[in-house]
Amino acid sequence: MKNxxxxxTERGFVEQTTGDESVSNLLKGPPTxxxxxxxxxxxxxxxxxxxxIMALAxxxxxxxxxxxxxxxGTALVGDPSGKTEMRQMLTPRQVxxxxxGLKKQLAKFISxxxxxxxxxxxxxxxxQLRYISFLRDYGRHFSVNRMLTSESCRxxxxxxxxxxxxEFNYVLLQAYDFLYLYRTENCVLQMGGADQWGNIVAGIExxxxxxxxxACGITFPLITTSSGEKMGKTAQGSVWLDPERTSxxxxxxxxxxxxxxxxxxxxxxxxxxxLAEIETAQSLKGSDLNAAKTxxxxxxxxLVHGQNAAKEALTxxxxxxxxxxxxxxxxxxxxxxxxxxxxxxxxIPTTVIDPVRLDTGVPAFELFDEVNLCASRxxxxxxxxxxxxxxxxxxxxxxxxxxxHHDLNEGELLLRAGxxxxxxxxxxxx
RNA sequence: GGAGGGGUUCCCGAGUGGCCAAAGGGAACAGACUGUAAAUCUGUCGGCGAUGCCUUCGGAGGUUCGAAUCCUCCCCCCUCCA
Numbered sequence: 001m002k003n004x005x006x007x008x009t010e011r012g013f014v015e016q017t018t019g020d021e022s023v024s025n026l027l028k029g030p031p032t033x034x035x036x037x038x039x040x041x042x043x044x045x046x047x048x049x050x051x052x053i054m055a056l057a058x059x060x061x062x063x064x065x066x067x068x069x070x071x072x073g074t075a076l077v078g079d080p081s082g083k084t085e086m087r088q089m090l091t092p093r094q095v096x097x098x099x100x101g102l103k104k105q106l107a108k109f110i111s112x113x114x115x116x117x118x119x120x121x122x123x124x125x126x127x128q129l130r131y132i133s134f135l136r137d138y139g140r141h142f143s144v145n146r147m148l149t150s151e152s153c154r155x156x157x158x159x160x161x162x163x164x165x166x167e168f169n170y171v172l173l174q175a176y177d178f179l180y181l182y183r184t185e186n187c188v189l190q191m192g193g194a195d196q197w198g199n200i201v202a203g204i205e206x207x208x209x210x211x212x213x214x215a216c217g218i219t220f221p222l223i224t225t226s227s228g229e230k231m232g233k234t235a236q237g238s239v240w241l242d243p244e245r246t247s248x249x250x251x252x253x254x255x256x257x258x259x260x261x262x263x264x265x266x267x268x269x270x271x272x273x274x275l276a277e278i279e280t281a282q283s284l285k286g287s288d289l290n291a292a293k294t295x296x297x298x299x300x301x302x303l304v305h306g307q308n309a310a311k312e313a314l315t316x317x318x319x320x321x322x323x324x325x326x327x328x329x330x331x332x333x334x335x336x337x338x339x340x341x342x343x344x345x346x347x348i349p350t351t352v353i354d355p356v357r358l359d360t361g362v363p364a365f366e367l368f369d370e371v372n373l374c375a376s377r378x379x380x381x382x383x384x385x386x387x388x389x390x391x392x393x394x395x396x397x398x399x400x401x402x403x404x405h406h407d408l409n410e411g412e413l414l415l416r417a418g419x420x421x422x423x424x425x426x427x428x429x430x
Numbered sequence: 431g432g433a434g435g436g437g438u439u440c441c442c443g444a445g446u447g448g449c450c451a452a453a454g455g456g457a458a459c460a461g462a463c464u465g466u467a468a469a470u471c472u473g474u475c476g477g478c479g480a481u482g483c484c485u486u487c488g489g490a491g492g493u494u495c496g497a498a499u500c501c502u503c504c505c506c507c508c509u510c511c512a
Contacts, residue, residue, distance in 0.1 A: 226468085253466080256466060257466065257467075258467080259467055259468065260465095260467050260468065261467085261468080262467095263467090286465070286467095287464090287465035287467090288465090289465080289467075290465060290466080290467080293465095293466085293467085317466080320466090321466050322466090363479080365479095366479095374459095376476090376477065376478085377477085377478075377479085378476085378477065378478070378480090379459085379474095379475085381480095382459085382460080382474060382475080383459080383460065383474095385460095385474090386459085386460045386461060386473070386474065387460075387461060388459080388460040388461070389460095400479085417459090417460090418459070418460060418461095419460090419466065420466055
């Protein structure tokens with residue numbers, strides 16, 4: 001029978017392990033406890049954190065116990081790994097607030113009931129450390145020579161801003177985290193991004209030296225899009241899991257816009273659909289691939305926002321871009337609605353305005369600016385001049401075109417900027 | 431503390447008194463082509479009810495008809511020395 005490591009490997013989650021065999025043996029045995037650290041730098045995850053989150057979810061699905069560690073203590077220090085600049089420091093209050101937001105989102109992927117998973121904050125134990133005793137008990141296990149040669153240090157040593165002492169100590173703290181969880185939770189596996197390798201190994205060594213214990217680690221590859229970009233960034237900024245920051249509709253759209261070459265990979269990373277089905281979808285070519293993208297977008301949205309919100313996003317998307325029902329033999333395990341009736345537009349971003357304004361008419365560029373389809377009026381004018389602005393799918397011809405009551409379509413206006421960005425305008429009821 | 435180098439529009443980076451809202455590249459956006467993909471080509475890319483006006487070149491003053499460019503003070507970063 002397949003153990004989690006097999007599953008994770010098949011799905012592409014594994015970059016490196018501290019010995020495939022030992023990790024495999026560990027994971028096919030009785031339930032183990034594993035952990036991944038997350039930065040509490042924001043109150044919401046973004047798409048870039050989905051890989052570790054999905055990994056924890058896979059762990060739990062295979063009977064293991066995941067721990068999500070929020071780095072409340074380490075955020076006060078700043079991890080230099082993979083960064084070329086020092087990180088901003090957070091106040092404990094911000095960290096707590098952020099941790100609450102993160103837990104809420106994690107709960108969609110893993111169950112915290114009955115201690116099946118845990119969320120811990122390393123501030124709890126790191127803040128209690130005393131400098132002298134920490135140096136005596138743990139500092140002596142670390143070789144500075146060794147630390148200096150680590151990838152993350154070397155990177156920073158060669159930059160202009162260098163590496164300050166606080167950051168240099170980061171690895172000790174993360175190693176201590178692992179040791180602490182090993183002692184208190186019997187946690188024997190740490191996972192993390194490829195840039196965490198050094199930190200993870202340091203923890204394993206500390207456990208060996210301080211406790212003569214054995215622990216292991218897995219790192220995930222850094223996920224980039226096929227065009228080499230870091231995953232999860234768009235022009236508008238990060239794609240967040242928080243519906244307040246990125247609406248389910250926009251979230252869905254983000255996944256729909258996945259590049260062809262990424263679809264299969266992303267299906268295995270960001271959905272729980274069986275790998276066998278995903279492999280079948282690989283044979284889809286050309287525009288047929290859009291069916292697979294639809295499923296990807298639906299499933300990814302469902303995981304974060306639930307079946308209903310995903311369905312709303314799907315129908316809104318269909319109504320704007322055209323209906324393309326997904327054939328039932330494509331990714332059959334998906335709960336995507338295959339046969340949609342009349343479409344609802346609820347999920348489209350909407351602004352309500354006072355109908356009085358239409359009496360005299362409103363310049364189109366003003367509306368585009370107002371609903372944030374454009375960043376300024378000047379930009380809206382340019383958009384219109386370039387033929388990229390539409391009202392109810394009719395291109396606006398004149399740059400000073402006025403929108404009035406005669407433009408209403410069933411009491412609504414549908415603005416569109418470019419090919420993909422829509423915004424709906426409704427009238428306030430009197 | 432001493433000596434030197436540097437801070438330019440989203441990013442990189444040119445510009446060393448008027449021709450500078452500031453070259454070039456990247457990113458981004460729009461159009462064409464497409465499949466809500468990629469690539470390509472074309473155009474746009476500080477703000478403004480706009481042949482003009484306003485704000486921008488680390489900050490504050492000053493010289494000048496005119497300053498990103500010159501002077502003074504301050505802040506920040508880097509390198510070497512102590």
